[in-house]
Amino acid sequence: MPLIMIIYYIISAYLAAMLIWNFIKEKKSLNDMLLYLLVAIPLILRILRVK
Numbered sequence: 227m228p229l230i231m232i233i234y235y236i237i238s239a240y241l242a243a244m245l246i247w248n249f250i251k252e253k254k255s256l257n258d259m260l261l262y263l264l265v266a267i268p269l270i271l272r273i274l275r276v277k
Contacts, residue, residue, distance in 0.1 A: 235273060242269040 245266040252259050271277075 238269045238272045242266050242273060245269070 245262050249259055249262040249266070252262065
């Protein structure tokens with residue numbers, strides 16, 4: 227696997243982890259929780275290599 231792809235997956239994993247962490251910490255707004263999940267779904271699918 228090329229180095230660029232490895233870096234791409236590391237960045238995607240980091241962003242997904244931060245979004246999930248914010249989702250867990252969010253207690254007040256259900257709308258914000260939903261937005262965190264909607265943004266995290268494509269990143270998680272990229273990490274799992276699902277198209």
